[in-house]
Amino acid sequence: MMPSAELRVLFRAxxxxxxxxxxxxxxxxxxxxxEVRPLIALRGTSGARETALALGADVIANxxxxxxxxxxxxxxxxxxPVASEGRAWIAAARRVGARVVSVHDLGLGCTDADLVIDxxxxxxxxxxxxxxxxxxxAVLDLAVAALRHKGISKGRCAIGAQRVxxxxxxxxxxxxxxAIARExxxxxxxxxxxxxxxxxxxGRPLEANDRVSWVRPDQGLASELREADxxxxxxxxxxxxxxxLGVPTVTLPVVSGQVPTARAFARRGAVIAVPFxxxxxxxxxxxxxxxxxxxxxxxxxxxxRALVDGQGAARAAAAVAALACRRVG
Numbered sequence: 453m454m455p456s457a458e459l460r461v462l463f464r465a466x467x468x469x470x471x472x473x474x475x476x477x478x479x480x481x482x483x484x485x486x487e488v489r490p491l492i493a494l495r496g497t498s499g500a501r502e503t504a505l506a507l508g509a510d511v512i513a514n515x516x517x518x519x520x521x522x523x524x525x526x527x528x529x530x531x532x533p534v535a536s537e538g539r540a541w542i543a544a545a546r547r548v549g550a551r552v553v554s555v556h557d558l559g560l561g562c563t564d565a566d567l568v569i570d571x572x573x574x575x576x577x578x579x580x581x582x583x584x585x586x587x588x589x590a591v592l593d594l595a596v597a598a599l600r601h602k603g604i605s606k607g608r609c610a611i612g613a614q615r616v617x618x619x620x621x622x623x624x625x626x627x628x629x630x631a632i633a634r635e636x637x638x639x640x641x642x643x644x645x646x647x648x649x650x651x652x653x654x655g656r657p658l659e660a661n662d663r664v665s666w667v668r669p670d671q672g673l674a675s676e677l678r679e680a681d682x683x684x685x686x687x688x689x690x691x692x693x694x695x696x697l698g699v700p701t702v703t704l705p706v707v708s709g710q711v712p713t714a715r716a717f718a719r720r721g722a723v724i725a726v727p728f729x730x731x732x733x734x735x736x737x738x739x740x741x742x743x744x745x746x747x748x749x750x751x752x753x754x755x756x757r758a759l760v761d762g763q764g765a766a767r768a769a770a771a772v773a774a775l776a777c778r779r780v781g
Contacts, residue, residue, distance in 0.1 A: 462523055491512065530565065533560045535555055555569045556569075557713070570583065570584070571761075585596075588763070597766070615646065616682050617645075625706050629684075635735075645663060684735065687712075695717065695759055705728045
């Protein structure tokens with residue numbers, strides 16, 4: 453098998469205020485698991501490129517499929533739910549003999565790749581014969597697997613307090629998170645709320661107080677989740693991270709495409725799902741009831757850890773390295 457460090461890998465993914473940064477973060481996680489340079493052809497605005505650079509990616513300026521002929525990668529990894537966006541890149545990769553990997557969710561992506569990695573707990577479409585599917589292949593930050601075995605730390609939380617971490621993303625989702633936080637601290641005098649602000653900031657900074665504070669995403673969501681009594685997340689990568697860490701979780705889909713994933717986890721008794729576009733009071737009351745129910749939290753933690761073990765990035769990296777050995781000459 454070709455050592456991962458010798459692989460030439462190019463990633464193609466979207467990122468931005470509307471699309472979010474989950475695809476970019478997943479590419480970075482897979483690059484780390486492969487121990488390769490995170491070289492990314494990003495589909496997004498200049499702001500998204502600046503964020504990618506800040507997160508440690510090497511970003512190709514003015515990316516076009518023709519760059520593949522110059523770079524001659526062994527593997528092209530496309531993480532994009534819009535299949536049409538990847539077709540020209542796949543064609544260019546195959547012209548130089550590179551293998552193509554599609555990393556996506558719910559069967560939505562470039563299903564004509566040489567290898568499909570779909571770590572969804574539920575899927576809505578069939579992939580090719582060479583597919584790695586299910587939550588065993590959910591590509592998560594390597595820190596999740598490392599922290600999973602260290603137990604829960606409450607070093608930064610006041611004695612007797614109950615830590616709630618809210619991670620719904622930036623922009624308008626951060627505004628919604630603030631509204632939920634207000635309802636929680638008003639309804640539970642022991643609650644200590646931490647809000648992950650997301651990668652996109654809009655308008656004036658959001659205020660904090662002695663019971664509501666903000667955390668920058670580059671400080672690491674995994675370490676924040678590890679300290680939580682309850683997490684409030686959307687239906688994307690952060691949901692899988694929370695489950696892998698065994699955090700009792702309330703999931704609030706922030707876009708309609710996250711609804712199937714949230715419902716699938718809830719059907720398995722691993723999380724509590726609130727409806728898409730639920731108002732802050734509904735979400736907050738769900739969190740408060742969960743904070744008051746230790747037995748329910750323990751059950752959710754046990755079931756969620758059983759569904760997501762945090763090793764998906766390592767499994768995906770091994771499959772990509774094996775595929776690269778069969779590079780078309």
